[in-house]
Amino acid sequence: MIGELIDGPFWYFSLVVFCIGVLFRLISILRAGLKPDLAVPRSGGSTGALRNLFSRFIPRRDVATRGRLTFVAGYLFHIGLFALLFFARPHVDFIAERITGFSWPALPYWAFIISAEIAFIGLLLLWLHRLLHPVTRLLSNADDYIGTGLVFLVMLTGCLALAQAFEPLRLLHLFLAELLLIYFPFSSLMHAFTFVFSRSYSGAVMGRKGVNA
Amino acid sequence: MRRALFSSAGVETAGFSAVLMLTLVLAFLLLMAPHAMAETAGNAPAIQVPNPSTDLWREVRQRDGVTSGRSQIAGVESGTLINPYGETWRNFRMKQLIPYSGYLLAGMLLLLILFFLVRGKIRVKAGISNKKLFRYTLYERMIHWFIASVFLFLALTGLILLFGRSLLLPWIGSEVFSLLASASKEGHNLFGPVFAVALLLVFIRFVRRNIYQKGDLTWLLKGGGIIGKGHVPSNFFNMGEKSMFWLLVLVGAVIVGSGLILVFPVFGQARITMELSHVSHALTTLLMILVIMGHIYIGSVGMEGALDGMTTGYCDLNWAREHHAEWATLCEQEGKVITDVEVSRLRGDGDTQQHAATSAQETG
Amino acid sequence: MSHDFAKGVEVLSRQIxxxxxxxxxxxxxCGLCAEACLFYTETDDPRYTPIYKLEPMRRLWKAQHTFWGKFAIKMGLSKPLTEQDFADWExxxxDSCTMCGRCSMVCPVGNDITYMIRKEREGFSAAGYAPVGMQEATHRALTIGSPMGITLKTLQAALIxxxxxxxxxxxxxQPGADYMTLFSSMEVVNFPEYIESIARIFDAAKVSWTISSEAFEATNSGIQIGSHDAAREIVSRVVNAAESLGVKYVISPECGHAYTAIRWEGPNLIGRPYKFEIIHILELLDQLQKDGRLLLSGHTDIPLTFHDPCQIVRRGGVVEPPRDLLAKVATGFVEMADHGTMNWCCGGGGGVSANERAEELRLKVFDRKRKQIEALGVKTMVTACANCRIVLEEGIEDREMDVQVIGLTELVAEHLSHNVTPG
Incomplete structure (x- = not known):
């Protein structure tokens, strides 16, 4: 009974909340408005925006040293999560069946496991960094911990269900993923989408000034 | 594998017996068995004929030692029908490992409780001061809690796998337990390599300060001060901590090695290797869990001021003087003593605490 | 000081x-901005994390622009911004931000934190929570015409x-001149050598230029304290003077915030593009030199480095001109490890040097610059901002260092080729 709910209506409900929520957040950002820049630009804003969108993937020299832990753990987590979220066989099948209707090549099982392990190492280190570093400790609020915790639980239940032999374990994983989808638009997890905006806005301004950001 | 062997025997009945005759003793016996039975039934006078199936079973069961057959299936041990050590291993696990390790763990817990009741919390004798020493960097604390959390998860899932059937199954029923066991197994396997990474990080970071040096023996002889009353000077790490480090590293290496053999059965290891790996994995992890129980005890309820260094990075000056006198003296000489006020500024507590509280509340 | 909390919140919310x-x-x-901020790296105080300085504005954004924020305020789960927050965060x-923009360069999600601080200061100054020194400087700029109280008479005396x-x-x-020149108060008072230098250079390069008696002050306290109205008033004086003289260009002097104010913020403050162009003195010198109008001869061999003024280089985009010029006149020019758009601030920008209360902190964080200079081992530092120069000199004195600071324009003027007539 509960299983059917999780697998059916609740899944669609969370998907709808996620989509509408994300859209709502993005629209609310755009609705805040932006005055046009009247200063004569040195070079094009859109080039700067595009440049900044990608250049920020590479850290600056001193932040790469002083903030090495955040940088390494951050990359481990994000790369691992990206790989297992979109290229693990069960996820590819699920997305193909429920959303896209088509599938794409998935990672072999061992690569899926390794990416999960990399993601776990990254997430645990990031979480500990958040708890232990004076700066992140001061900055972090309930939202940061709920977001991290939910992602961790989703990943953990996913790994517990790896045998793919027990329906309840799959449903638990799915249920937590649905909670995550619902929580997503209301939290700083939104950075997965909004980083495009923030990088582009800054890149455009810096590009107009002729600064390579 | 077993099925493969029989089917190759079937091929021989069709007339190819000469080809594999030399090695397939087992298959031959298997072939002969029904005929022998038929003949016995047909002839009226009962003569004493030894039951050939006994011999067959003896060979299959390999009571007289391992004999290897040949199979068309290429694979590890595909020529062995039954592994004779399997039963030995199974008996060890069920009849010795599970009960005795259970007693040991419970005994350790009891011991710690008793110790706490007798000795109580070991206080900082001079009282907590308002001065601190910087003890562990952010990175050191991060990898400590990293290996700690992974260890606890692995210990928990490992213990479920070992004791679950006897302790949990009767309580939660087979349906729930099967879920739990499967989840534990998958989780345990996935986090095993993560523990290896954590162990490597901890080893590289802490090895220098854990090399035994002069004075460590004195510490040992005086029982680390936990038993006696006197102060036992020691450097950054004392003899006990150093020993625990080396235990973690060496025993940990065995744990990781045996664990990897068990989790990746793809490198040609035979069942006997797996059984030995399992036994050594079980014994070493058991030892490690016992030691870590003591470690957690001292770090939490056992000793005042012991946990601070690992959570905040700073330890109390008086605590350091009493437990790591040499190191504390060195720090004091180098002027590394920091006031409480400075520590709370560096940690962003102090006057902003109230704002942090409101902002946390506001996001909730 | 009069406080107006309601106005502060209203102005702050309009900035979003x-x-x-x-x-x-x-x-x-993630806290990475802290690692880029000299106020954090030199004090290890987590409160100086750039994004933490924006807590009041973030809370207001949360309460007004997000679902949970609105919900929590309605349900009484979270407290709205209070006047005490303004007082605590002032x-x-x-004091602990020079708007140098280094954090904006390292943020992994690309947040322009400096822009947010600039906007947050609008709310704070409207609420009356701004340092006395900066309030007074802004007041002087509006009434007397200069934050340091420089009048036309003072300028004329200097010009004599x-x-x-x-x-x-x-x-x-002089109507119809090509270029109208601005100065910062500090140049008039402390570094008249700058005025001499450009007079010599423009004479040598046959540049048609003028000073306006109506608007010669370039510094803009308005953008430092965060007062849109004051900043607009100060910019529009320059714009009116330049447009009434009918000049083609207005030259922004060797002053950091002046350039940001007139070049990048100005048109947005007055709400229309200018009828003339803004050019920074370094851009102009570089251009004259490249066009062959500015002939240089000889060079200095002493090892020296260039301190990039944040507002000119990182926030202004004048990155290459100073380097091109230095290459012409100095053979011993070496770069610091972090230079150009990633240079470390002197510690006194963004109005911090006008804020007496911040002096102790400013001298403390000068350590970052000291380490940079010591790592390089040079005894001469060239810069192109009068404010940087004063702050660097104070820091050098405070740390008892043996380092000399010189202005780039002066260095260029020293190597003017006198014997050759420009073609």
Whole structure:
């Protein structure tokens, strides 16, 4: 009974909340408005925006040293999560069946496991960094911990269900993923989408000034 | 594998017996068995004929030692029908490992409780001061809690796998337990390599300060001060901590090695290797869990001021003087003593605490 | 000081545009901005984390622009911004930020934190929570015409000396000149050598230029304290003077915030593009030199480095001109490890040097610059901002270092080729 709910209506409900929520957040950002820049630009804003969108993937020299832990753990987590979220066989099948209707090549099982392990190492280190570093400790609020915790639980239940032999374990994983989808638009997890905006806005301004950001 | 062997025997009945005759003793016996039975039934006078199936079973069961057959299936041990050590291993696990390790763990817990009741919390004798020493960097604390959390998860899932059937199954029923066991197994396997990474990080970071040096023996002889009353000077790490480090590293290496053999059965290891790996994995992890129980005890309820260094990075000056006198003296000489006020500024507590509280509340 | 909390909140909430909304939405509290901020690296005080200085504005954004924020305020789960928050954050917003923009360069999600501080200061100054020193400077800029109280008479007195030293006539209020020059108060008072230098250079390069008696002050306290109205008033004086003289260009002097104010913020403050162009003195010198109008001869061999003024280089985009010029006149030019758009601030920008309360902190964080210079081992530092120069000199004195600071324009003027007539 509960299983059917999780697998059916609740899944669609969370998907709808996620989509509408994300859209709502993005629209609310755009609705805040932006005055046009009247200063004569040195070079094009859109080039700067595009440049900044990608250049920020590479850290600056001193932040790469002083903030090495955040940088390494951050990359481990994000790369691992990206790989297992979109290229693990069960996820590819699920997305193909429920959303896209088509599938794409998935990672072999061992690569899926390794990416999960990399993601776990990254997430645990990031979480500990958040708890232990004076700066992140001061900055972090309930939202940061709920977001991290939910992602961790989703990943953990996913790994517990790896045998793919027990329906309840799959449903638990799915249920937590649905909670995550619902929580997503209301939290700083939104950075997965909004980083495009923030990088582009800054890149455009810096590009107009002729600064390579 | 077993099925493969029989089917190759079937091929021989069709007339190819000469080809594999030399090695397939087992298959031959298997072939002969029904005929022998038929003949016995047909002839009226009962003569004493030894039951050939006994011999067959003896060979299959390999009571007289391992004999290897040949199979068309290429694979590890595909020529062995039954592994004779399997039963030995199974008996060890069920009849010795599970009960005795259970007693040991419970005994350790009891011991710690008793110790706490007798000795109580070991206080900082001079009282907590308002001065601190910087003890562990952010990175050191991060990898400590990293290996700690992974260890606890692995210990928990490992213990479920070992004791679950006897302790949990009767309580939660087979349906729930099967879920739990499967989840534990998958989780345990996935986090095993993560523990290896954590162990490597901890080893590289802490090895220098854990090399035994002069004075460590004195510490040992005086029982680390936990038993006696006197102060036992020691450097950054004392003899006990150093020993625990080396235990973690060496025993940990065995744990990781045996664990990897068990989790990746793809490198040609035979069942006997797996059984030995399992036994050594079980014994070493058991030892490690016992030691870590003591470690957690001292770090939490056992000793005042012991946990601070690992959570905040700073330890109390008086605590350091009493437990790591040499190191504390060195720090004091180098002027590394920091006031409480400075520590709370560096940690962003102090006057902003109230704002942090409101902002946390506001996001909730 | 009169406080007006309601006005502060109202002004602050008006500052929240798409950029700021996107920035707050994207921040994951990773703390990397702290590692780029000299106020954090030199004090290890986590409160000096750039994004933490924006807590009041973030809370207002949360309460007004997000679902949970609105919900929590309605349900009484979270407290709205209070006047005490303004009081508590004033020091973080003004004393411990020079708006140098280094944090904006390292943020992994690309947040322009400096832009947000600039906007947050609007709310703070409207509420009356701004340092006394900066309030007074802004008041002087609006009433007297200069944050340091420089009047036309002071300038004229300085110009008499310049004319005596150079033997050149300084053009004043000449309609139809190509270039109108601005100065910062500090140049008039502390570094009249700058005025001498440009007089010599323009004479040598045959540049048609003038000073306006109506608007010669370039510094803009308005953008430092965060007062849109004051900043607009100060910019529009320059714009009116330049447009009434009918000049083609206005030259922004060797002053950091002046350039940001007139070049990048100005048109947005007055709400229309200018009828003339803004050019920074370094850009102009580089251009003259490249066009062959500015002939240089000889060079200095002493090892020296260039301190990039944040507002000119990182926030202004004048990155290559100073390097091109130095390559012409100095053979011993070496770069610091962090240079150009990633240079470390002197510690006194963004109005911090006008804020007496911040002096102790400013001298403390000068350590970052000291380490940079010591790592390089040079004894001469060239810069192109009068404020940087004063702050660097104070820091050098405080740390008892043996380092000399010189202005780039002066260095260029010293190597003017006198014997050759420009073609």
């Amino acid at each position: 545009d798409s950029r700021i909304a996107a920035y707050f939405s994207a921040c994951v509290h 020091e973080l917003v003004y 000396h310049v004319e005596k030293n150079t033997g050149l006539k300084i053009p004043m209020d």
